[in-house]
Amino acid sequence: MNNPLRSDLPAISEIWVYLSGSPLLALVLTLSAYLLGLTLYERSQRNPLANPVLIAVVVVCLSISLLDMPYAKYFEGAQFVHFLLGTATVSLAIPIYKGFASLKGRMSVLLLSLVAGGITSVLTAVGMARWLGVDESLVRGLVAKSVTAPIAMGIAERVQASPTLTAIFAVSTGILGAVLGRYVLDALRVKAWWQRGFALGVAAHGIGTSRAFSVNAEAGAYASLGMGLHGIVGAVLIPQAVGWWF
Amino acid sequence: MIQGLVQLFIFQALGELVSKFALPFIPGPVLGLVLLLAFLVLRGQVPASMDTVGSSILQHLGLLFIPASVGVVLYLPVLQANAWAISAALVLSVVATVAVTAGLLKVLAKKD
Numbered sequence: 001m002n003n004p005l006r007s008d009l010p011a012i013s014e015i016w017v018y019l020s021g022s023p024l025l026a027l028v029l030t031l032s033a034y035l036l037g038l039t040l041y042e043r044s045q046r047n048p049l050a051n052p053v054l055i056a057v058v059v060v061c062l063s064i065s066l067l068d069m070p071y072a073k074y075f076e077g078a079q080f081v082h083f084l085l086g087t088a089t090v091s092l093a094i095p096i097y098k099g100f101a102s103l104k105g106r107m108s109v110l111l112l113s114l115v116a117g118g119i120t121s122v123l124t125a126v127g128m129a130r131w132l133g134v135d136e137s138l139v140r141g142l143v144a145k146s147v148t149a150p151i152a153m154g155i156a157e158r159v160q161a162s163p164t165l166t167a168i169f170a171v172s173t174g175i176l177g178a179v180l181g182r183y184v185l186d187a188l189r190v191k192a193w194w195q196r197g198f199a200l201g202v203a204a205h206g207i208g209t210s211r212a213f214s215v216n217a218e219a220g221a222y223a224s225l226g227m228g229l230h231g232i233v234g235a236v237l238i239p240q241a242v243g244w245w246f
Numbered sequence: 247m248i249q250g251l252v253q254l255f256i257f258q259a260l261g262e263l264v265s266k267f268a269l270p271f272i273p274g275p276v277l278g279l280v281l282l283l284a285f286l287v288l289r290g291q292v293p294a295s296m297d298t299v300g301s302s303i304l305q306h307l308g309l310l311f312i313p314a315s316v317g318v319v320l321y322l323p324v325l326q327a328n329a330w331a332i333s334a335a336l337v338l339s340v341v342a343t344v345a346v347t348a349g350l351l352k353v354l355a356k357k358d
Contacts, residue, residue, distance in 0.1 A: 052308055057312055088310055089275035089276060090254050090258045094282075094297060094304070109355055113350040120346040121340075125339035129332065134328045137324060153314060164321065171311070171315065184345050188348055188349055190348040199347040202343065206307055
């Protein structure tokens with residue numbers, strides 16, 4: 001008599017086909033790559049260069065090319081994670097609201113600096129990239145890169161830029177800001193924590209904000225305020241500006 | 247916890263509706279953010295369950311943009327060809343943005 005367990009056991013390749021047809025593989029891949037990134041980030045004493053998202057993106061990219069899985073197939077499964085971006089954007093209202101309490105009548109000063117910083121960010125990135133002859137298909141991805149990634153990707157869709165490139169540039173900007181920010185602030189002799197934090201949040205959104213929180217709580221609170229306000233102001237102004245500039 | 251998630255989804259849906267029918271140039275989730283912010287200001291506090299859900303989502307914000315970022319595999323050739331110029335533009339831009347924002351804050355705050 002045949003061993004029922006044996007004969008019913010599907011070949012490994014069949015399990016493989018089944019798994020890659022369901023969203024599970026992409027989901028597990030995404031979540032475990034992120035966990036690996038987080039672990040390495042903690043091990044490095046939260047060094048901004050060991051950014052968990054960057055590590056996870058590299059790991060997932062390598063894995064799907066090893067598995068010969070097309071990006072569209074991967075995204076089909078990973079879209080369940082992607083969907084929450086909108087919800088996360090809405091939740092940004094919470095830290096902004098909490099930040100209002102510590103404003104002490106600084107709102108107009110903050111808004112002015114934010115708008116100036118936002119304009120600087122777009123003009124220098126796009127200007128420099130064009131001057132260096134960067135391919136025009138990439139240049140559009142730069143316009144929203146200082147805005148927090150979930151909002152930046154929404155802006156990207158409205159200015160016919162690639163959300164993917166925008167996300168990549170946003171993450172790179174966040175890492176660069178978290179690494180370089182303190183040297184710029186020291187050179188300018190900016191000492192007040194709230195000013196240092198706000199500038200980091202405006203220039204380097206979430207990654208700059210978590211850097212600011214790890215240095216000083218007041219800097220962190222102002223950084224999340226800067227990030228949130230830049231998101232709102234950017235979402236309103238950037239598509240308008242792109243309309244007449246491009 | 248579920249209550250907080252539902253509240254966030256409702257504001258997200260409201261934002262999408264306003265974006266679709268009134269302000270198509272602003273992304274729906276950003277309008278949801280603004281509506282929620284107005285709600286919180288009117289209410290005077292953050293509902294506890296919304297605070298729990300919102301904070302945990304924001305704590306792992308990075309996870310949520312991995313799927314889109316992995317799309318970078320489609321752009322590798324063009325990114326490689328422009329790698330140095332793009333890096334230079336990103337570095338210059340972030341340094342200038344920090345400098346202008348912080349510099350202006352410092353000058354304006356002194357005037358008060």
